[in-house]
Amino acid sequence: MxxxxxxxxxxxxxxxxxxxxxxxxxxxxxxxxxxxxxxxxxxxxxxxxxxxxxxxxxxxxxxxxxxxxxxxxxxxxxxxxxxxxxxxxxxHGAAAPRVRGPKVKRGVPRPLSPDDAVSLGQTVAEEASDPWIGARDWAVLLLLYGAGLRIGEALSLTGAVLPLGDRLAVTGKRAKTRIVPILPQLADAITHYAALCPWGVERDLPLFRGARGGALDPAVVRRAVRRARRGLGLSERATPHALRHSFATHLLGRGADLRQLQELLGHASLSSTQVYTAVDAAHLMDVYRNAHPRA
Structure with missing residues (x-):
């Protein structure tokens, strides 16, 4: 082109x-x-x-x-x-013709599609006020969607996690530590952010920094996601935590069993993980209704 x-x-x-x-x-x-x-x-x-x-x-x-x-x-x-x-x-000084953006079906809570999850993260990064902040937000949201972390878990990481390998130790609720796999794209995103961060990376300090150098406030990430989802026409349910739900649902749909999913998400009880079977079944019904000629 x-x-x-x-x-x-x-x-x-x-x-x-x-x-x-x-x-x-x-x-x-x-x-x-x-x-x-x-x-x-x-x-x-x-x-x-x-x-x-x-x-x-x-x-x-x-x-x-x-x-x-x-x-x-x-x-x-x-x-x-x-x-x-x-x-x-x-x-270029041209008023954009008034064209309504694509409609997004609203209803009961649903995980984001892979396309929507990636578009949300990319839009947040693109709308950032500085390239290093865009790289930071992209890395944080990839940790939620690509590794299933809670936002608090992602923001509690310190510089000690670098250099990244193919897995990461995460401390979750009740100080329980679990090991999550790290995809190469996610490792690259975090490494890129660390290289751009003007505050440097220190082992004992938060990995993700705010604009003034302090620990990144989760409210900053939530506001950025809120702005991006409005521009994309996504549901109000498209939150940072929805990316973790999407991670779980997409893995379940690809064949992960509940015990594996429980370990990856850091759930203390299997009953907490079983909610994703209902979410996945609801998603399959949506696909069926939209695709089957007799539905």
Missing amino acids: DETHPLVSAWRDHLARDRRRSAHTVRAYSATAARLVRFLQHHLGGAVDAATLAALTPADLRAHLAARRGEGIGNASAARELSAIRGFLDF
């Missing part, structure tokens, strides 16, 4: 230089802008300039989003794409 178009190049430079967005965010938003420009070149049959963007209609933007949905992106990804497009248009 060609990202050398002048409109896209100017947007990319603005994000990197003026907004100080992370390299990941700059790449993602530039790719979104390039997709829009390329679509408009075919859709409108001509060159695309600032005047073209200013003349966009809701129908043009809906056609682009429909094409992206046809490529298989989910609701959360479509919402993120629409948000990035609005920023791109605003930068």
Whole structure:
């Protein structure tokens, strides 16, 4: 995909230089802008300039989003794409056409889909005020979704956990310690954050720091997630703790048994873990109703 178009190049430079967005965010938003420009070149049959963007209609933007949905992106990804497009248009002085974002089905508590969980974490990171804070928030949320930690457990980690291996000792409720596996992507995210953190990493101090260098307050993470879920159109139930629920439900759906899940989550009683069988069954019923021709 060609990202050398002048409109896209100017947007990319603005994000990197003026907004100080992370390299990941700059790449993602530039790719979104390039997709829009390329679509408009075919859709409108001509060159695309600032005047073209200013003349966009809701129908043009809906056609682009429909094409992206046809490529298989989910609701959360479509919402993120629409948000990035609005920023791109605003930068070039074009008012974004009024297009309603994708609807998200609401109802009883449900785990986030893998796509929604990742999109939530990425959006929180992208909207951070500084690249190191974005890296921090991404690492924290990955610990919840990728390792099933409670937010308090993640924020109680100290610099002593570095360098990371393929497993991590976590102290949970009632001072009970458990061992959780660490995926390479998660280890990379934490290592990247540690390299960017302006406060350094010390063995006896919290690994995750707030903007002023103190221990990161969980309320800061919850507020960031709240802002991101609104932009993505996700349910109010899309909280940091919902990422831990999603971790458990997705593992159960992939064949993990309850005893294994109990150990990974640090539940004292198996009855606490059994709730996920009901959640997983409810999710399967949703899939059945949405997919079966006779449902």
